[in-house]
Amino acid sequence: MESQFLLAKAKDEELAEKGECGGAVSALFKYLLDQQLVDGVLTLTRGDDVYDGIPTLVENSEDIVETCGSLHCAPTMFGDLISKHLNDIRLAVSVKPCDAMAIKELEKRHQINPDAIYKIGLNCGGTVMPITARKMIEMFYDVDPADVVAEEIDKGKFIIELADGTHKSVEIDELEEKGFGRRSNCQRCELKIPRNADLACGNWGAEPGWTFIEVVTEKGKNLVENARQNGYIEVKTPSEKAIAIREKIESVMIKLARKFQDKYLEEDYPAPENWDEYWNRCIKCYACRDVCPLCFCKECDLEKDFYADENEIAPDPLTFQGVRLSHMCFSCVNCGQCEDVCPMEIPLARIFHRMQKKYRDDTGFIAGVSEELPPLYSPEKE
Amino acid sequence: MLKVAHTICPSCSVGCGVNLIIKDQEAVGTYPYKRHPINEGKNCKKGRDSYQILNENRLRDPLLKKGGLEQVSWEDALETTVSQLKSHKNHEIGIIASGNCTNEEYETLKKFAATLGVENIGYNAKNIPAFNFETATLDDVENSDFILIIGDVLKENPLLGRRVILAKEGGAEIITADFPDKTLTGINSDEYMQIESISAFLDNINRKVLETPEQSSTVIISGLSGEEFENVLKFFQDSHAKLLPVMEECNSRGAMNILPALNENELKDLLKKVKLLYVVGDDPASYMEESLKNIEFLITQNFFINETVLMSDVVLPGSCWAEKSGSFTNTTGETQKFNQIMLPPENARDDVTILMELAEKMGLEL
Amino acid sequence: MSEEDVKIVGFCCNWCCYGGADSAGTARMQYPPNVRILRVMCSGRINPSMVLKAFKEGADGVFVGGCHMGDCHYDAGNYKWNRRAKLVEELLPEFGIEKERFRFEWISASEGEKFQKTMQEFSATIKSIGPLKRSTPKITSQAKATAKT
Numbered sequence: 006m007e008s009q010f011l012l013a014k015a016k017d018e019e020l021a022e023k024g025e026c027g028g029a030v031s032a033l034f035k036y037l038l039d040q041q042l043v044d045g046v047l048t049l050t051r052g053d054d055v056y057d058g059i060p061t062l063v064e065n066s067e068d069i070v071e072t073c074g075s076l077h078c079a080p081t082m083f084g085d086l087i088s089k090h091l092n093d094i095r096l097a098v099s100v101k102p103c104d105a106m107a108i109k110e111l112e113k114r115h116q117i118n119p120d121a122i123y124k125i126g127l128n129c130g131g132t133v134m135p136i137t138a139r140k141m142i143e144m145f146y147d148v149d150p151a152d153v154v155a156e157e158i159d160k161g162k163f164i165i166e167l168a169d170g171t172h173k174s175v176e177i178d179e180l181e182e183k184g185f186g187r188r189s190n191c192q193r194c195e196l197k198i199p200r201n202a203d204l205a206c207g208n209w210g211a212e213p214g215w216t217f218i219e220v221v222t223e224k225g226k227n228l229v230e231n232a233r234q235n236g237y238i239e240v241k242t243p244s245e246k247a248i249a250i251r252e253k254i255e256s257v258m259i260k261l262a263r264k265f266q267d268k269y270l271e272e273d274y275p276a277p278e279n280w281d282e283y284w285n286r287c288i289k290c291y292a293c294r295d296v297c298p299l300c301f302c303k304e305c306d307l308e309k310d311f312y313a314d315e316n317e318i319a320p321d322p323l324t325f326q327g328v329r330l331s332h333m334c335f336s337c338v339n340c341g342q343c344e345d346v347c348p349m350e351i352p353l354a355r356i357f358h359r360m361q362k363k364y365r366d367d368t369g370f371i372a373g374v375s376e377e378l379p380p381l382y383s384p385e386k387e
Numbered sequence: 388m389l390k391v392a393h394t395i396c397p398s399c400s401v402g403c404g405v406n407l408i409i410k411d412q413e414a415v416g417t418y419p420y421k422r423h424p425i426n427e428g429k430n431c432k433k434g435r436d437s438y439q440i441l442n443e444n445r446l447r448d449p450l451l452k453k454g455g456l457e458q459v460s461w462e463d464a465l466e467t468t469v470s471q472l473k474s475h476k477n478h479e480i481g482i483i484a485s486g487n488c489t490n491e492e493y494e495t496l497k498k499f500a501a502t503l504g505v506e507n508i509g510y511n512a513k514n515i516p517a518f519n520f521e522t523a524t525l526d527d528v529e530n531s532d533f534i535l536i537i538g539d540v541l542k543e544n545p546l547l548g549r550r551v552i553l554a555k556e557g558g559a560e561i562i563t564a565d566f567p568d569k570t571l572t573g574i575n576s577d578e579y580m581q582i583e584s585i586s587a588f589l590d591n592i593n594r595k596v597l598e599t600p601e602q603s604s605t606v607i608i609s610g611l612s613g614e615e616f617e618n619v620l621k622f623f624q625d626s627h628a629k630l631l632p633v634m635e636e637c638n639s640r641g642a643m644n645i646l647p648a649l650n651e652n653e654l655k656d657l658l659k660k661v662k663l664l665y666v667v668g669d670d671p672a673s674y675m676e677e678s679l680k681n682i683e684f685l686i687t688q689n690f691f692i693n694e695t696v697l698m699s700d701v702v703l704p705g706s707c708w709a710e711k712s713g714s715f716t717n718t719t720g721e722t723q724k725f726n727q728i729m730l731p732p733e734n735a736r737d738d739v740t741i742l743m744e745l746a747e748k749m750g751l752e753l
Numbered sequence: 754m755s756e757e758d759v760k761i762v763g764f765c766c767n768w769c770c771y772g773g774a775d776s777a778g779t780a781r782m783q784y785p786p787n788v789r790i791l792r793v794m795c796s797g798r799i800n801p802s803m804v805l806k807a808f809k810e811g812a813d814g815v816f817v818g819g820c821h822m823g824d825c826h827y828d829a830g831n832y833k834w835n836r837r838a839k840l841v842e843e844l845l846p847e848f849g850i851e852k853e854r855f856r857f858e859w860i861s862a863s864e865g866e867k868f869q870k871t872m873q874e875f876s877a878t879i880k881s882i883g884p885l886k887r888s889t890p891k892i893t894s895q896a897k898a899t900a901k902t
Contacts, residue, residue: 015668045389050392057422059406062389073392080421090389090410135422242733277849286552286575288545290432306802323805323848331801346419348429348545354846356825363843381836386822386829 006223008200009246012215013240023073026208029216029238031069033204033228036237037097037123038053038066046164047087048072049079055156058136060086077158080132080188082342084108084298088116097123101132102196104375106338107247107298109201113378116301123228126199126221128207130158130258131191134345141185145175154315159208190354191343192265197258201203203228210251217243217251270359276350284322286349293343294329299336303333306332326356334360335381338373357385391418392728395715397440397487398433400634401525401546402717405430407438407520407709408728414438419631423526425717431545435603444691446704447733456702461734464662468701469664469748472503472682473666481507481571481661483654484646485668486636489713490722493638494668495742495753502751507657511669512648513635514612523629524719525607529553531605533596535628536563537585537619538609539570544633547607548572564588567609577752587617589622597626604628634637634718636707641716644650658682667705670695688741690731704735711737757849759813759879760789763872764803766796768826770818772862782869785876788816796820796857797830801841808887814879815856818868824861854876854885864871 014027017035024031034046049058050072058079063069081096084107100108105126111117123251133141139150145178146165155166162174164187178185204218211217218240220226232238275283294300294307306312312324337357342356365371368380382385389410396403404423408416415434420487449464450456454749472480482500484493493510500508501637514588528534528550541548544559552724554576555561563576573579597604606613606628608619616632634640643646649657651674658671658678660684665686671679672694679685679698687699690707731737746753765771771792777784793799796819807815817838821829838857845855856875860867 034852052422054422060391060418064388078422084418086408086418090408090415124389134427136424136427162532281849282849286541286571288431288542288548288571289543290429290435292432292435295435300862311440311806312802318569318574321809323809325463327844327848328802330847331805331840334844335840345421345427346429348549350424350433350556360843360847364840367795367839367843375898381840384829384833386832 006221006226009220009226009231010243011218011220011240012211012216013218013233013238016236016239018141019070020073021214021231024069025073025075026206026211026216027214028073029218030127030206031073032156032237033125033232034063034072034099035066035069036062036235037228038069040231040235042095043097043123045091045096046072047083047091047096047098049076049081049099052078053186054151054152056138056152062091074155075127076121076140077131077156077163078133078135080134080191080341080345082107082296082298082340084111084117085296085301086300086342087111087122088298092117095121095126097125099125099127099201100127100199101127102194102199102201103129103201103338105202106196107340109373110193110299110336110338111301114299114301123224124199124202124204124222126202126205128198128317129194130193130197131187131194133163133187141180145174145180146183148173166195188341188345189265189337189352190344190358193262193269193358194264194339195259195266196219196374197255197262207251209254210249212247215241215249253364266358266362267353270362274355274359280322280356282350283351284326285319286351287319287322287325288349288350289320289325294348296342296346297321297333298340298342299338300329300333301366326353330357330360333357335364335370335379336372337361389519389620390545390728393423393725393730394709395637395723395725396430396434396437397637397715398431398437398633399544399631400637401425401544401700402637402715402719402721402723403430403546405433405434405437407441407728408551412729414729416443419429423475424544426549429444429546429549434546434744440691441707441709441729445707445735446690446696446702449704450696450699450702455724456697456699460718461736462682464701464703465748468686468703468745472665472749473685473703475476475663475684477504478506478660480505480665481559481603481657481663482665482667483508483649483657483669483671484510484642484666485670486510486513486634486639486642487708488638488668489708489711490641491713492667492738492742493642495739497645497752498753499746502746502753503749507661509641509647509657510639511652511654511671512639512643512650514616514650515634515639515648516613516617516631517643517648517649520624520630522720523607523631524721525550527603527605527629528605528631529557531559532602532605533604533628534561534607535560535597535604536561536572536576536607536609537565538607538633538705539565539572539609540569540607540609541575542570543609545596547633551607573633576718578729579676585611585618589618592622594626597628598621600627607631609633613641637717638715640718640720641714642721644716652679656748666695666699672698683701687737690735703741704731705738706731706743711739712733714741759787759876759884760811761785761814761816761876761879762807762812763788763790763816763818764793764796764799765790765818766798766820766831767777767792767794769820769824769862770796770858770860770868773818773864776863777863777868778863778865782865783798784869784872785838787876787879788872795825795827795830796834797825797827797832799834799837800839803842804841804855805844808845808854808885813883813885814854814856814871814875816875818860818871819857821859821861847889850885851882853882
């Protein structure tokens with residue numbers, strides 16, 4: 006269907022107040038749980054502090070209010086959490102674009118049932134690693150990270166709020182120039198508005214107290230309409246200007262992402278010698294494979310005897326990462342999880358993202374966005 | 388029905404954070420805990436597989452030896468334990484723990500032993516002698532200009548190894564010494580020295596590099612025990628470098644702070660002295676089965692089945708780490724609390740509770 | 754190792770390229786002895802891991818030969834291989850292996866001459882770039898350590 010734009014907010018006062026941008030997303034979740042259209046809602050809740058986002062399954066609609074508010078220092082991934090552990094229930098999930106990309110690929114591979122899931126997309130400018138966030142708040146804001154009660158990313162700034170209500174902000178450009186700020190794969194990410202979900206929600210172009218929603222699928226359209234009819238949300242049409250502002254923000258961010266792609270994947274890309282040094286550290290712990298949301302085989306080629314490295318201390322990169330790349334790189338959604346979890350600090354997402362980009366240039370297939378499976382899986386004579 | 392919850396990895400002494408995925412009261416996987424300052428969501432294979440410890444070979448009921456081991460009620464198990472403890476003199480009773488218990492359990496055990504007047508108590512220190520000085524922190528390692536490593540930390544303790552890698556990326560010089568002709572830490576160091584013996588290595592080492600005050604140096608000692616370990620400590624203790632001995636188990640350092648550290652010989656000596664042995668967490672049958680033959684009555688408190696459990700007269704099923712609250716002290720001396728995030732299986736109980744109940748039934752006030 | 758000693762692994766499909774090699778053989782058309790042929794039932798059987806494994810085991814060049822498009826004994830095997838081959842071409846340079854060390858062709862059972870010519874060309878290419886030197890920092894630091902002690 007053709008996308009539709011609208012502004013929405015929760016009718017429930019508590020949700021409207023506690024939720025981000027009028028609490029429309031929370032209200033939609035509440036509607037789905039109340040009407041028993043889903044068995045659970047998978048979303049993030051705040052753990053020990055603002056740097057701690059924990060995936061939480063909410064089964065009782067009264068608990069939805071606890072999940073309100075966005076967390077930018079929680080680089081989580083929901084894709085494989087759903088395919089491995091939540092495939093037996095009807096689910097609604099709040100998704101960042103990378104979550105939505107992973108889910109989309111898993112749906113195509115029959116690992117997630119698309120009929121049993123509502124994907125409420127959240128616009129995303131990127132996430133920050135929690136420990137990086139704490140370090141940069143100490144260094145650039147001169148604030149004890151423990152004193153931060155809330156954070157947000159707006160107009161190119163990372164903004165923190167302290168207990169006494171004061172705000173401090175620093176330009177993200179400045180943070181990133183010094184090696185802080187968003188994760189590098191987020192810097193490179195081109196999908197800021199998750200049009201691969203049922204709805205794409207966010208504050209870009211929205212009036213204060215309202216959520217801007219791009220309705221992407223029929224399922225999303227029905228959800229919004231029914232939630233409105235049942236009195237969970239109110240909606241109105243955004244102005245032409247609001248739509249234009251949102252488009253502008255998106256295009257600026259995409260342009261910036263492409264600049265970062267050039268930087269990380271071409272200009273500053275590690276030379277083969279550097280890669281050899283990285284591969285030399287590999288402890289073959291399989292963290293990259295196990296965390297990859299799209300790597301789901303029960304029996305893995307990498308553990309086959311014929312790739313065993315006899316008398317070698319680090320695995321041969323050709324038959325470890327090489328084989329992994331040959332299986333997965335074209336499907337890489339650049340979620341960055343492999344790099345995040347590598348105990349040996351190998352910048353894995355860079356090689357995978359670079360290869361997916363090449364594959365995309367060759368074939369037009371965009372992992373997580375294209376409707377069809379990668380052409381490599383095609384049985385056709387083409 | 389699905390819960391992702393924070394905990395501390397029990398697999399080695401680094402003390403990484405890990406999230407457990409718990410579905411319908413069963414641990415089904417792990418999830419990166421990126422907020423954790425020690426490992427930022429990175430875990431080694433052992434850490435990611437740690438959830439399996441909660442599911443494998445679990446003890447679910449108290450057992451009493453009646454010919455073979457038979458399932459009994461807590462009442463019966465505790466009663467037998469109490470009557471046996473009471474019928475032995477204090478000096479005939481021995482208590483040994485492993486390095487995997489919580490600090491709270493060590494404290495309770497210590498009090499229990501003290502109140503009962505039992506002096507034969509200690510933990511299996513895996514032959515690492517007790518020491519008492521401020522060790523290097525993980526941040527010290529990462530911010531070092533020079534690191535001397537004895538052992539293969541990249542392989543054995545990858546999340547400590549990561550700090551070495553970060554130090555190297557920051558320009559630090561890394562020198563590794565170890566026995567094999569090639570090690571993972573070795574191939575990632577600026578220099579690898581294959582050594583034949585620790586004494587020969589110490590004789591030839593140029594200590595000057597460690598005495599430069601403007602340079603921050605760290606010496607990481609891993610895989611050594613006994614005399615070798617002590618000699619290395621002695622050699623570097625008065626140098627300018629910070630030392631980081633790598634302990635064996637997740638709470639060896641905590642145990643060292645609370646209970647006497649017993650090496651294998653000392654454990655064997657203890658067994659010669661006592662007639663009743665109370666084992667918490669440890670598996671003496673795996674390293675001194677012969678000595679266990681002297682023991683008239685063997686009581687084991689553990690969460691899973693091991694050789695010692697199978698030899699025991701009474702088995703008290705305890706909890707695995709995620710099923711209880713407590714704290715571990717990692718190899719750098721940092722104490723980290725963790726909360727109970729799931730229930731112990733069937734009739735297994737919290738370990739401190741077991742000890743407290745036992746004390747109560749003994750008429751002891753802890 | 755001299756340049757003459759370069760090793761080339763050739764995966765040839767049973768129905769076409771292997772037949773081509775056979776034709777070359779029976780017609781006594783000489784092709785370089787560096788090429789060691791592995792027969793597979795179809796080029797569609799080959800996946801990138803096999804090429805990577807060949808390089809790991811010390812091949813200096815890897816050749817894959819399948820049927821001409823439209824001639825696949827299993828209908829679409831060579832189309833599938835063709836798609837994988839493109840990925841292999843992109844992948845190898847990431848590990849410091851020159852694209853030229855990998856070649857694939859469509860050769861029918863009757864094209865003994867094409868087989869001979871392809872092998873000659875490929876062997877010459879590999880000889881001109883020389884044996885594959887994979888960087889092994891493991892050995893470098895090892896040598897350094899031995900030298901010091």
